[in-house]
Amino acid sequence: MAADGKVALVTGAGSGIGRATAWALLDAGYRVAFNGRNRERLVEAAAEKDPGGTRTLIVPGDVADPDAVAGMFEALMARFGRLDLLFNNAGGGSVPVSIDEVTFKDWTRVVGANLTGTFLCTQHAFRIMRAQEPQGGRIINNGSISAHVPRPHSSPYAATKHGVSGLTKATALDGRAHNIACSQIDIGNASTGLTSQMAVGMLQPDGSTRPEPLMHVDDVARAIVFMDSLSLDSNVPSLTIMATLMPFIGRG
Numbered sequence: 464m465a466a467d468g469k470v471a472l473v474t475g476a477g478s479g480i481g482r483a484t485a486w487a488l489l490d491a492g493y494r495v496a497f498n499g500r501n502r503e504r505l506v507e508a509a510a511e512k513d514p515g516g517t518r519t520l521i522v523p524g525d526v527a528d529p530d531a532v533a534g535m536f537e538a539l540m541a542r543f544g545r546l547d548l549l550f551n552n553a554g555g556g557s558v559p560v561s562i563d564e565v566t567f568k569d570w571t572r573v574v575g576a577n578l579t580g581t582f583l584c585t586q587h588a589f590r591i592m593r594a595q596e597p598q599g600g601r602i603i604n605n606g607s608i609s610a611h612v613p614r615p616h617s618s619p620y621a622a623t624k625h626g627v628s629g630l631t632k633a634t635a636l637d638g639r640a641h642n643i644a645c646s647q648i649d650i651g652n653a654s655t656g657l658t659s660q661m662a663v664g665m666l667q668p669d670g671s672t673r674p675e676p677l678m679h680v681d682d683v684a685r686a687i688v689f690m691d692s693l694s695l696d697s698n699v700p701s702l703t704i705m706a707t708l709m710p711f712i713g714r715g
Contacts, residue, residue: 468492468493468494469493469494469547469548469691470493470494470496470539470543470544470545470546470547470548471485471488471493471547471549471691472495472496472498472522472535472536472546472548472549472550472588473485473496473497473498473550474498474499474551474553474580474584475552475553475605476495476497476498476505476508476552477497477499477500477501477504477505477507477508478499478655479655480605480650480653480680480684481499481550481552481553482508483680483681483683483684484550484552484683484684484688485497485508486508486512486684487684487685487687488548488687488688489512489513489518489519490512491688491692493518493547494518494520495509495513495520496519496520496535496538496539496542496543497509497521497522498523498524498535498553499523499553500524500525502521505521505523506521509521520539520542520543522534522535522539525580526553526576526579526581526584527576527579527580527583532584532587533587536584536587536588536591545591545595546588546592546595546600547601547691548601548602548603548691549585549588549600549601549602549603550603550605550687551580551581551584551585551604551605553576553580554573554576554577554580554605554623555572555573555576556573556617556620557570557572557573557619557620559614559615559616559617560616561616565618569619570619573619573620573623574619574622574623577620577623577626577627578623578627578630581604581627581630582630585602585604585630585634585645588600588602589602589634589637589638589641592642592643593641593643598641598642599641599642599643599644599695600642600643600644600695601643601644601645601646601690601691601695601698602634602638602643602645602646603645603646603648603687603690603691604627604645604646604648605627605647605650606624606627606631606647606648606649606701607620607627607650607651608649608650608651608703608711609621609624610624610625610627610628610647610649611649615667615668627647628647628701631645631646631647631700631701632645632700635698635700642695643695644695644698645698646690646698646700646701646702647700647701647702648683648686648687648690648701648703649701649705650683650705651678651703651704651705651706651709651711652675652677652678652705652709653677653678653680653682653683653706654677654679654680655680661674661675661677667710673710675709675710676707676708676709677706678705678706683704686704
């Protein structure tokens, strides 16, 4: 499905879900800005699909840094002149420990990457989408299965992903007057470098450790392209996509 040159920004686009989504958007006809903290990885990811760099832009930076985020959006507007889709994907977790053992450093790092970064990027995207002609656009936030049911020993990650759910709803509400739609995609067990441990064994709520099935990351990317293929008269407020056999439904 052609996107007629729509412009997208994907955070955390150097690997995993972000990279797969950026590639899927390029395949669908978008112009795509790749964000992440590792410039070399971003360059390699973009060159895989757009060797000449005619439809891609590299905008490295830490989404938790307000100055870096401002510079990222300035570069995007200088190159493409508008923004139709923001996929807030960048984020991460912390060492799996009980809540009483979480360090303040780990807490603030996860909050910065998962929640503050999502807020900062959303704020800049919202301003652009509100002011541009034609007005509007779509923001899709990477939530998590943990936004509904946390894993054991994941308090910083679970807290921030619940926060992303609130931010998604608030953004959707504020966006109504400006043709800005906001959605959340909750992803369970997509196969990436960060989830390889799941196939080996994950701590379960009953204290056991068991392997969990994974799904192909391209299925996630296709879901995101679908969500943005709708006209701005329609929105998918939330979508859960998960490995069919993962222990989510009935977890606990």
